[in-house]
Amino acid sequence: MKIALKNVAKTFQTFRAVRGVSLEIESGELVALLGPSGSGKTTILRMVAGLEYADEGHIFFGEEDATDIPVARRGVGFVFQHYALFPHMTVGENIAFGMKVSKNKRSKAEIEARVGELLRLVKLDGLQGRFPNQISGGQRQRVALARALAVDPKVLLLDEPFGALDANVRRELRRWLREIHSELGITTLFVTHDQEEALDLADRVVILDEGRIVQQGTPEQVTRSPNSSFVMRFLGDTNRLGASVANGMADLGGASIAAPALADGKADAYLRPSDLAWSATGGGIPASVERVLDRPDSRRVIAVTDAGDPLEFDVAPEVVVRAGDRGFVQITRAQLFAAE
Amino acid sequence: MHHATGRPPRVGDAPAIRRTLIGLVLITGALLILAPLVVIGVQAFSMGVGYFGATIAHPDTRHAIFLTVATALIAVPVNTIFGVAAAWAVTKHDFRGRRFLIVIIEIPFSISPIVAGVAYLFVYGLQGLFGPALQSADIRILFALPGIMLASMFVTAPFVARELIPLMQAQGRDLEEAATSLGASGWRTFFSVTLPNIKWALLYGVVLCNARVMGEFGAVSVVSGNIRGQTNTLPLHIELLYHDYNSVGAFAAASILALLAVVTIIAKVLLERQGAGRRSRPALAAPIVEAKP
Numbered sequence: 001m002k003i004a005l006k007n008v009a010k011t012f013q014t015f016r017a018v019r020g021v022s023l024e025i026e027s028g029e030l031v032a033l034l035g036p037s038g039s040g041k042t043t044i045l046r047m048v049a050g051l052e053y054a055d056e057g058h059i060f061f062g063e064e065d066a067t068d069i070p071v072a073r074r075g076v077g078f079v080f081q082h083y084a085l086f087p088h089m090t091v092g093e094n095i096a097f098g099m100k101v102s103k104n105k106r107s108k109a110e111i112e113a114r115v116g117e118l119l120r121l122v123k124l125d126g127l128q129g130r131f132p133n134q135i136s137g138g139q140r141q142r143v144a145l146a147r148a149l150a151v152d153p154k155v156l157l158l159d160e161p162f163g164a165l166d167a168n169v170r171r172e173l174r175r176w177l178r179e180i181h182s183e184l185g186i187t188t189l190f191v192t193h194d195q196e197e198a199l200d201l202a203d204r205v206v207i208l209d210e211g212r213i214v215q216q217g218t219p220e221q222v223t224r225s226p227n228s229s230f231v232m233r234f235l236g237d238t239n240r241l242g243a244s245v246a247n248g249m250a251d252l253g254g255a256s257i258a259a260p261a262l263a264d265g266k267a268d269a270y271l272r273p274s275d276l277a278w279s280a281t282g283g284g285i286p287a288s289v290e291r292v293l294d295r296p297d298s299r300r301v302i303a304v305t306d307a308g309d310p311l312e313f314d315v316a317p318e319v320v321v322r323a324g325d326r327g328f329v330q331i332t333r334a335q336l337f338a339a340e
Numbered sequence: 341m342h343h344a345t346g347r348p349p350r351v352g353d354a355p356a357i358r359r360t361l362i363g364l365v366l367i368t369g370a371l372l373i374l375a376p377l378v379v380i381g382v383q384a385f386s387m388g389v390g391y392f393g394a395t396i397a398h399p400d401t402r403h404a405i406f407l408t409v410a411t412a413l414i415a416v417p418v419n420t421i422f423g424v425a426a427a428w429a430v431t432k433h434d435f436r437g438r439r440f441l442i443v444i445i446e447i448p449f450s451i452s453p454i455v456a457g458v459a460y461l462f463v464y465g466l467q468g469l470f471g472p473a474l475q476s477a478d479i480r481i482l483f484a485l486p487g488i489m490l491a492s493m494f495v496t497a498p499f500v501a502r503e504l505i506p507l508m509q510a511q512g513r514d515l516e517e518a519a520t521s522l523g524a525s526g527w528r529t530f531f532s533v534t535l536p537n538i539k540w541a542l543l544y545g546v547v548l549c550n551a552r553v554m555g556e557f558g559a560v561s562v563v564s565g566n567i568r569g570q571t572n573t574l575p576l577h578i579e580l581l582y583h584d585y586n587s588v589g590a591f592a593a594a595s596i597l598a599l600l601a602v603v604t605i606i607a608k609v610l611l612e613r614q615g616a617g618r619r620s621r622p623a624l625a626a627p628i629v630e631a632k633p
Contacts, residue, residue, distance in 0.1 A: 049521060050521075051517055051520075051521065071517075071520050071521050072520050072521070072523050072524065072525065073523070074521075076521060077521070078517070078518065078521040080514050080517070080518060082514060084514035084515055084517065084518040085518075086515060086518075086519075086533055086536075086537075087537065088536040088537060097519070097522055097524070097532075098522035098523055101519075101522060101523050101524040101525070101528050101532075102523050103523075147518075147522070148521075148522075150522075151522055151523060
């Protein structure tokens, strides 16, 4: 089902958590709400669920205005960060709960069959007799998902679904959630502060800051064409260098790059660690190496330009470089924004 | 005893300190707590089982027992409902004055019961706030059962709420939100999700509340008027017997109250085994048992 938010705002006491957010989620789409803590992403999710009411604006489920429909009748599946499994019920009873309290009565056999089906879907067959404290964190999160799916929700909402899990389980569950989504085709909205998770999982990423949407688009659009220095910085490690723009070219003190979209004057160049290269002989910005960090697939060089700007960049494992070396940093690509 | 030779003892675990401490506590406990209880038992039967039976069977004593049990039968359920409602309101909702409400609930704990009793006198007494109105309507609150119940309820109001608030605060709202998002109504959520997770703490609070209702002396003594055979609860009756120089009778009646206390303590210990009375979230924080599907 298509979900639309129109100018939604929410204030907690004096804190303006969400300020006039409009957003459309197409039917069957998998969308990530990404932002730092306090950016309003969880509040937006909870308003879509009906766990929080919007102070202003409207939320539409398809053509229906759902703004004032209480959570119990809104027909959403909500997955909590800390699972919120009922500790006194078994896995099977947890999954069956939504069907048992539902108005359209189902027979015991029907419910049992559906629980079995959902357990197979989340790959937990045979665990329906366990209690939540007898299974692992990753398994609990899958039970929480099965429980949310059991009521055939119009939309699936996940609040930092993998936040409490360790890195390996998280990666595995991420792939698995993507599979479930393509199998069921259910409209899904999830909240995360983890850039990698948002970019890996979502069809579309909505980036929030201070209660507003700052950019939205496919992972390719937001990573390749960030529309602000905030998005650039938030999505990954960056270096910043001051630049002066003249006649469509930006001068970075030793290197120059094309800047066709910028007016003449001051600008900031943002560079990913992989946008820079190291050369011992010349061409580029003169710099000296302070430290080298060795990582499994690359070497991270921490250097300072002669102008005093710190730079971090990655070079191939076989590049010979050590602390104290002097050389030149070359720029292979950069994002330029007018100076703030 | 368990020190491996040559290893320094843990802090505060030197044998001399340990023996002194344990000895001190045992002696104090015996003198302060155990000895009086033993005296009650011995004195109650000092003039034989027959006299003990006669004292208990005396109409005034029987009425005092009846009054105490009747008070508990009303005050405990009322305070249980109040406690659950208050804990629910305070922990699952945000509203102005939430902290203030918590402070209000705690007041009876910090106020001397006698002050509560006197306060009720001022409110319902003849010279009090509602006194004349109540008298013209011919409603007796003071020196009657309603007054005793009100005073008992005042004193024990915080017991259930105090057990539940920390537990429900630690459990948070996730479970209720999850149940509601799955389509459950408010009542359904309370009975199938909230209540099962607080039941041991709730029972624990009820047991403590009951013990205090039955034993309450100060507040009740002010509002009851001490009318023998009419408004005397068991604790008041014990005092009366004692002042009549009927110490054996007083001890016999006291032994009933002590028996009720022992039953309460046994119930409390059994409940504590079930995890009640602990300030933690027992089921939610249990260690993860790694399970391979």
